[in-house]
Amino acid sequence: MTKAAVLGSGSWGTAFAKVLAEAGTDVTMWARRAEVADAIANTHENPFYLPGTQLPDSLAATSDHVAALDGADIVVLAVPSQSLRANLEGWSDSIGKNATLLSLAKGIESGSLLRMSQVITQVTGADPSRIAVLSGPNLAREIAARQPAATVIACSDSARAIDVQKSCATGYFRPYTNSDVIGCEIGGACKNVIALACGMASGIGLGENTIASIITRGLAEMIRLGVALGAKPATLAGLAGVGDLVATCSSPLSRNRSFGHVLGEGGSMERAQEAAHGQVAEGVKSCTSVRSLADSYDVEMPLTDSVHRVCHEGMSVQEAVGKLLGRQTKPE
């Protein structure tokens, strides 16, 4: 039986641990706070991040990372992007030498501008062939309710991708393998930024034409950056690109879209943060790192730049809209 450790017990870590357990994998979750681990282990619910969802009895939980990692074939990294490095530094020595490291995080590290798989290689020294990424239209609450969805598992080693695929395939969760790690990571990080833009647009009362235009031009930005970094355009036309963009930009369940909506309504960053109830909206930090990454490759990303200006330079959403539409006209 495949054994997995899920490190991070937020909404996606918990929902994905449930998927793994329901696919027949032996799963132990790690939570930073003992009260979260205790609640999962004793009440089979995570009242802090996924209230109301019954978790499988077989799902174990602990706040001791050494115990969670003991014998794990698959190590699922389910903490937010900006805290992955610091966490991994503490976990690295306890990770099995042949374990597959599966990243769930959708962001680009601030400062270093590294993708999550690159952070993992840097901290653990693991060969890139051991690192996999899972990304797709996977809003945690819908997956927890067993609503059908598909996803992508990207790994340069196809045998490992297939092992991970088998560990999480269920009657409602359909993972596809892909060898394009860069494409999946860029899709996941960029769609959060574009979802913030869609939320901002809906917050100031704009309708579906605007949202569709942002999604489509956001996709163009994502493809430009991805291709510059070595991604395949087909990956970004798939579940980890278009698929996740559509889900995140359209759903009120998205934390990024909701965060942008509050800003569009005229709320402050602090108000938007409060409304997120302690959950992460990755695009708020990644808009800056994606923008810097794009700059360093001479890639134009005007929507991403506008999201950065609204979030971090005090530009109003109205001003950002005016600036975007005032740009020189050009061919599609």
Ligand SMILES: NC(=O)C1=CN([C@@H]2O[C@H](COP(=O)(O)OP(=O)(O)OC[C@H]3O[C@@H](n4cnc5c(N)ncnc54)[C@H](O)[C@@H]3O)[C@@H](O)[C@H]2O)C=CC1
């Ligand atoms: N929630 C969702 O629907 C989905 C989320 N993701 C991605 O998964 C990643 C994790 O997101 P969620 O589980 O949704 O986040 P969350 O905000 O629900 O929970 C974050 C988890 O990380 C922990 N955490 C926060 N800062 C930490 C730190 N410094 N050290 C250790 N643990 C820390 C929290 O205690 C919590 O357990 C993010 O990159 C997100 O973009 C991907 C797909 C779906």
Ligand SMILES: O=C(CO)COP(=O)(O)O
């Ligand atoms: O990544 C997600 C869906 O695929 C979740 O998006 P949010 O982080 O915006 O909720």
